[in-house]
Amino acid sequence: MLTDLIAAADFGVPSTAAKVEPVVSATGIKAYLIHEPSIPFLSLALYFTGGGATDPRGREGLAFMTAGLLDEGAGPHDSQAFRSELEDNAIRLSFDADRDGFSGELKTLSEKREHAFELLRLAVTAPRFDPEPVERIRSQILADLRRRETDPDYLAARTWFAAAFPGHPYAHPTRGYPETVRAITAEDCRRFVASRLARDNLVVGVAGDITAEELRVLLDATFGDLPAESRRPEVPKVQPRVGSTEVVRMAIPQSVVTFGHGGIERKDPDYYAAYVANYILGGGGFSSRLIEEVREKRGLAYSVYSYLYDLDAAPLWIGGVATNNQQVRQSIELVRQELARMAKGDIGETDLRNAKTYLTGSFPLRLTSNDQIAKTLVGMLIDDLGQDYLERRNDYIAAVTLEDVCRVSRRLFSGELLVSVVGDPEGL
Amino acid sequence: MIQPRSMVPVTGIGLHPESASAPSGVFHPETFGLDNGMEVVVVSNHRAPVVAHWVWYRVGSADSPLGKSGLPHFLEHLMFKGTREIPPGEFSKIVARHGGNDNAMTSYDATAYYQMIAKDRLELVMAMEADRMVNLDLSDEHVYPERDVILEERRSRVDNEPSSLLGEQLMAAQYLHHPYRLPVIGWFHEIASYTREDALDFYRRWYTPNNAILIVAGDITAEELRPLAERTYGRIAPRELPPRVRVAEPPQHAERRVVLHHERVRQPSFVRSYLAPSFNSEGKEHAYALEVLAEILGGGGTSRLYRSVVVEEGLAAGAGAFYRGISLDATTFRLYASPRPGVDMAALEAAMDRQVERVLEGGVEAAELKRTKQRMLAEAVYARDSLGGAARIFGSALTSGLGVTDVEAWPARIAAVSEEQVHAAARFVLRREHAVTGLLLPARAANPST
Numbered sequence: 032m033l034t035d036l037i038a039a040a041d042f043g044v045p046s047t048a049a050k051v052e053p054v055v056s057a058t059g060i061k062a063y064l065i066h067e068p069s070i071p072f073l074s075l076a077l078y079f080t081g082g083g084a085t086d087p088r089g090r091e092g093l094a095f096m097t098a099g100l101l102d103e104g105a106g107p108h109d110s111q112a113f114r115s116e117l118e119d120n121a122i123r124l125s126f127d128a129d130r131d132g133f134s135g136e137l138k139t140l141s142e143k144r145e146h147a148f149e150l151l152r153l154a155v156t157a158p159r160f161d162p163e164p165v166e167r168i169r170s171q172i173l174a175d176l177r178r179r180e181t182d183p184d185y186l187a188a189r190t191w192f193a194a195a196f197p198g199h200p201y202a203h204p205t206r207g208y209p210e211t212v213r214a215i216t217a218e219d220c221r222r223f224v225a226s227r228l229a230r231d232n233l234v235v236g237v238a239g240d241i242t243a244e245e246l247r248v249l250l251d252a253t254f255g256d257l258p259a260e261s262r263r264p265e266v267p268k269v270q271p272r273v274g275s276t277e278v279v280r281m282a283i284p285q286s287v288v289t290f291g292h293g294g295i296e297r298k299d300p301d302y303y304a305a306y307v308a309n310y311i312l313g314g315g316g317f318s319s320r321l322i323e324e325v326r327e328k329r330g331l332a333y334s335v336y337s338y339l340y341d342l343d344a345a346p347l348w349i350g351g352v353a354t355n356n357q358q359v360r361q362s363i364e365l366v367r368q369e370l371a372r373m374a375k376g377d378i379g380e381t382d383l384r385n386a387k388t389y390l391t392g393s394f395p396l397r398l399t400s401n402d403q404i405a406k407t408l409v410g411m412l413i414d415d416l417g418q419d420y421l422e423r424r425n426d427y428i429a430a431v432t433l434e435d436v437c438r439v440s441r442r443l444f445s446g447e448l449l450v451s452v453v454g455d456p457e458g459l
Numbered sequence: 460m461i462q463p464r465s466m467v468p469v470t471g472i473g474l475h476p477e478s479a480s481a482p483s484g485v486f487h488p489e490t491f492g493l494d495n496g497m498e499v500v501v502v503s504n505h506r507a508p509v510v511a512h513w514v515w516y517r518v519g520s521a522d523s524p525l526g527k528s529g530l531p532h533f534l535e536h537l538m539f540k541g542t543r544e545i546p547p548g549e550f551s552k553i554v555a556r557h558g559g560n561d562n563a564m565t566s567y568d569a570t571a572y573y574q575m576i577a578k579d580r581l582e583l584v585m586a587m588e589a590d591r592m593v594n595l596d597l598s599d600e601h602v603y604p605e606r607d608v609i610l611e612e613r614r615s616r617v618d619n620e621p622s623s624l625l626g627e628q629l630m631a632a633q634y635l636h637h638p639y640r641l642p643v644i645g646w647f648h649e650i651a652s653y654t655r656e657d658a659l660d661f662y663r664r665w666y667t668p669n670n671a672i673l674i675v676a677g678d679i680t681a682e683e684l685r686p687l688a689e690r691t692y693g694r695i696a697p698r699e700l701p702p703r704v705r706v707a708e709p710p711q712h713a714e715r716r717v718v719l720h721h722e723r724v725r726q727p728s729f730v731r732s733y734l735a736p737s738f739n740s741e742g743k744e745h746a747y748a749l750e751v752l753a754e755i756l757g758g759g760g761t762s763r764l765y766r767s768v769v770v771e772e773g774l775a776a777g778a779g780a781f782y783r784g785i786s787l788d789a790t791t792f793r794l795y796a797s798p799r800p801g802v803d804m805a806a807l808e809a810a811m812d813r814q815v816e817r818v819l820e821g822g823v824e825a826a827e828l829k830r831t832k833q834r835m836l837a838e839a840v841y842a843r844d845s846l847g848g849a850a851r852i853f854g855s856a857l858t859s860g861l862g863v864t865d866v867e868a869w870p871a872r873i874a875a876v877s878e879e880q881v882h883a884a885a886r887f888v889l890r891r892e893h894a895v896t897g898l899l900l901p902a903r904a905a906n907p908s909t
Binding site: 067071072114183326333353355395 | 555590607723844
């Protein structure tokens with residue numbers, strides 16, 4: 032019986048029944064909604080284009096610190112009053128920043144919806160930046176940076192980006208450096224909010240117990256007072272500098288390695304082929320070639336992986352492995368060997384079929400909770416994928432041919448690597 | 460606000476206190492049993508044609524044989540190494556080829572395996588999971604490289620992380636005798652001693668349907684699931700289980716301090732761990748009140764510890780409390796804080812202790828109790844959002860001495876917690892003779908961080 036079940040791999044892909052409704056408010060706020068009334072709450076995800084890469088020189092970490100302060104007092108409420116309004120009403124509101132964007136998440140029970148959106152309005156239009164929370168959040172960020180100073184994962188990534196992007200904003204970590212975080216003032220945060228949070232660079236995804244008409248009204252009430260246009264410096268397009276191996280010596284039993292090189296633009300016609308190729312190489316968990324060679328066959332590492340990292344100004348392909356100091360060289364060599372195999376087109380129809388059945392079959396698994404759906408919807412708006420993306424996405428994957436995967440692998444995996452290692456690796 | 464990393468032991472499973480937060484009667488699970496003793500829980504959720512399929516075994520790292528700490532976690536890894544029908548390493552690949560995700564986890568009290576997959580593939584994963592419940596077929600060439608993988612996993616999770624090292628030492632000090640003193644992943648030298656036979660002995664002893672719980676959440680009903688369960692798990696004969704013997708913790712009389720000076724520590728931290736009743740251990744009548752107490756003391760930005768030690772006194776960058784009541788045996792109630800630069804650790808500890816004294820002396824206020832309970836009950840609605848979340852809640856509860864009705868009654872029981880009960884729970888637990896204080900500090904010779 033078991034073998035019969037395993038063999039029956041032909042695919043009736045579960046359809047995503049949920050329907051995406053585009054909502055554009057009177058003041059021009061763009062949102063996608065999936066109305067899902069079965070549980071009385073909603074999840075909202077928002078995104079302003081422009082993140083840590085737009086931080087002024089000497090103020091690296093500004094976007095991240097501002098994100099930590101938006102829910103620390105706004106309008107009539109000081110920090111403790113604002114936190115009480117959130118926590119006593121079980122409203123979850125938080126903000127974050129990465130290199131390219133400034134994001135927020137709101138989650139509220141239906142019965143508290145109006146109140147939740149009002150608090151969100153205050154946070155983005157009237158944050159206070161009172162001295163106490165500014166110093167407190169600064170102390171939290173500095174404490175976190177001190178921890179990260181000796182965190183091999185963080186250092187491996189930071190070293191990689193510093194080596195890949197000399198002189199470019201992407202060289203800097205979004206959390207900044209201790210000296211730049213110390214330099215940030217409340218006035219810097221106010222300028223950030225005034226110039227970066229606007230209606231023209233905002234997109235919103237919502238899933239849950241709210242109708243399109245209700246959302247349209249709340250979007251205007253919440254974001255209508257934001258300036259029409261954002262002002263932010265252009266982040267210049269850039270290619271990562273590759274070809275070197277950067278070693279940061281640290282007396283730890285296991286070295287942490289980050290490797291990577293240029294990737295592929297999200298809008299590139301070969302993007303889906305690249306996505307499939309990366310799945311085969313290092314994106315597919317226990318099905319990936321990297322896991323097979325490094326972990327399963329040799330027991331060299333607990334984790335080894337790769338992914339496409341779609342930075343706006345420098346699409347990347349990045350991977351990582353953590354392995355004991357004696358075996359770092361061997362693990363990196365295995366990664367290079369598998370890259371070369373991909374580049375020369377050593378990819379079979381079976382590889383492609385297995386990748387496709389996973390990537391299409393698992394897509395609905397990503398759409399089972401309001402939180403996940405709201406984030407997916409906002410991602411569709413960020414990448415301009417169209418409101419029918421959820422229905423069409425599996426067709427894009429299904430259309431990828433072996434020739435596509437081989438072509439894109441030659442293009443993607445032929446170049447040199449940039450490698451960073453933190454630890455005490457032997458022979459490097 | 461920015462949440463500092465709290466210091467909790469490596470459990471592999473990461474059960475959060477909120478895992479217990481099931482709203483009253485809201486999951487409406489259905490339950491039935493198979494003739495061979497396997498329990499079944501079904502949580503219907505028809506939003507997407509997808510199911511989360513979990514099998515939980517009532518055996519965890521605290522059931523490791525003497526000298527083989529972490530062996531249940533090793534077996535968890537080896538469960539992917541093949542049966543006569545499924546070749547080594549193929550299990551996850553087959554799941555992936557059918558569009559599913561899978562993984563497994565080990566905690567002190569349970570070992571669990573799961574797949575998320577399209578509903579029409581459910582029988583496949585049930586058949587495969589049933590197959591490896593009894594037909595594991597291990598060869599040395601797959602067992603010993605996996606032991607190396609676990610040594611690497613330990614290096615990643617523990618040996619490379621000073622805060623995890625302290626967490627391990629703290630648990631070893633917290634429990635004088637009970638096996639929760641051993642890390643879930645095992646001590647390095649004992650991992651290195653595992654043999655294939657160790658793993659198989661353990662497997663044959665504990666992996667049987669009458670020691671397992673099937674939980675399926677998603678687009679399915681009990682009526683639909685029952686025939687599938689009977690065709691797969693139902694065909695496996697039960698085996699007699701050995702008694703699950705765990706040594707009992709003796710009375711604790713002396714408070715302990717564990718201090719880790721480590722050259723890679725730049726940001727110090729403080730943790731105070733008190734031995735505390737779980738929902739299933741002696742003193743369990745305090746468990747619900749302890750959940751409320753942890754929220755009042757240290758849940759979020761308006762909690763007592765955060766407001767006083769972080770905001771008003773400005774001594775800490777972050778501070779909070781943590782209680783994990785879902786545990787077969789006695790658990791811990793924790794307070795944690797990380798100092799701002801230049802703050803003396805003794806001053807920080809004294810500030811934390813002032814809040815402990817305050818609640819011991821004066822209990823909690825009616826208004827803060829009401830606010831806290833409202834928030835906890837509202838958060839329970841959010842727990843319904845995730846398929847895997849529901850399965851995890853029932854799995855961890857049912858392997859920790861709780862029943863389905865306990866999960867469903869959680870909101871009512873939280874709502875019933877009184878000021879007096881919170882005060883009594885605080886007095887029962889916040890006793891120094893039951894406590895371990897952990898300090899994570901820079902190397903002695905190093906300059907203090909600035």
